Amino acid sequence: MIKVVIFDMDGLLIDSEVISYRCYKELIESYGYSFMMEDYIQDYPGKQLNVSLQFIKEHYHLDYDIREKFQLFHHLEQKYMKEDGVQLKKGTQELLKYLQEHGYSIALATSSLSSRAHSILDEHDILHYFDEIICGSDVQRGKPYPDIFLKACERLNVLPSEAIVLEDSEAGIQAAYDAKVPVYCIPDLKQPGEDYVQKTQGVLTSLLDVITILENM
CATH class of the missing domain: 1.10.150 (DNA polymerase; domain 1)
Known part of the structure; x- marks a missing residue:
């Protein structure tokens, strides 16, 4: 689950x-x-x-x-x-609201500075959705190492199998795969290579697709 x-x-x-x-x-x-x-x-x-x-x-x-x-x-x-300016990606607001309403815990695992992450999320009024925010300074090794996703699971007291990761980069896919957390890719500038696609649960077109996946689980 x-x-x-x-x-x-x-x-x-x-x-x-x-x-x-x-x-x-x-x-x-x-x-x-x-x-x-x-x-x-x-x-x-x-x-x-x-x-x-x-x-x-x-x-x-x-x-x-x-x-x-x-x-x-x-x-x-x-x-x-x-x-x-910097805009939210398609489906961000809708997915975060869905997750909150349906009782999922929500974490951010970013290579960014903590101050930058908090500022950007607050500016777009989505900071309040996140139960945990794990940044690059919180772990010894950044992506593509698995540390940041393992830390997220640890803070929320769940097994890797009880979480999913949403990523756009190959480094993030590799990190989630090695953490044994199922990962879905929503590509941004680059489509992942086939060897990375094989490490995902699927490649999606937008964050809105995640709602359909969760409803079908």
Whole structure:
């Protein structure tokens, strides 16, 4: 019996991946390298920011202070979010309301900073739906490691088999699979590769499909 639904945030609840791409692009191209959407899709969705900044530093052979670039990234993100806004993904409000009304516990498991996650959810008036919020700083290893989903189950006192995970990225799929939590994928910028599809319970078109799945269980 499913008792808990665990959500990712970026690319699943909120349409923020394009903004993240613009931030990475500005950072990388300031060093004279080109950075295309395909590059972002290949290596960045679902990863903790500090992990991606370390990857950039090594991949492009750059010499910079990661803490400094961490602050720069968040400055750029806030600028773009203020300019363009960030919208909820289709079905977010409807699914959260359904889950609350039907007695499911709701958790967020995001690589994001806690302050950022709380701010974004509060801005869209959906923070009150979540029973637990687990962020990147709450675990030793980020996605694709399973730690964050195991922590969510631990906090809500359920077995992995009593939860489901909703994810958009391959890193998130892998993390849920290794945590032995059934995972559904709602793709954002990238369709998961076939080897990742095999690790899911299904690939859905929107969060609204989750309501149908739960009603049929």
